[in-house]
Amino acid sequence: MSADRHPLFKPLVFAGGIVFGFGLGFSHMARPEVVLNFLQFEDLGLPFVMFGAAIVSGVAFALLPRIRDAAPLTGDPYERRLKPFDRNVLVGGAVFGVGWGLSGICPGAAYASLGTGNVTILWALAGMFLGAYVQGYWRSRAADTAPAPSGAD
Secondary structure, eight states: OOSSOOTTHHHHHHHHHHHHHHHHHHTTTTOHHHHHHHHTTSOOHHHHHHHHHHHHHHHHHHHHHHHOSBOTTTOOBOOOOOOOOOHHHHHHHHHHHHHHHHHOOOHHHHHHHHHTTOTTHHHHHHHHHHHHHHHHHHHHHHHHHSOOOOTTO
8 A cells, every 4th residue: 555645535535435335335235234135136136237337347456557657545556465375364254254145244235234323333333343363363373374385395
């Protein structure tokens, strides 16, 4: 992250969050029961919202690098960052899916759900923060106890 960001960077990120939260609330995706109904194949509105967002994002990601060389507010060049498809992605995705299926809550929608008056969502948010903390602690402990690579390889 660059320290010399455009002065409108944070206000525009905030505005983007407002638009995102309004969209989640407007489409009822901030309601856990809607997500749970989707997971039980009773309400298929969620895929339409997700695909609509993916289409808009896909068009933006495809066109912007052709129009400009760098992001307008940061000056950072457009580039692809590839994450390897490894065991951590599979296990993390599976654990995320189990949590999503049990609660009907996705992190972005959880914050938006607070805006719709769902105060009990704080329990889910506390669980997400605790789970993320435990995972980070576990990973840092595993990194500390991992054997140092030898020069013989």
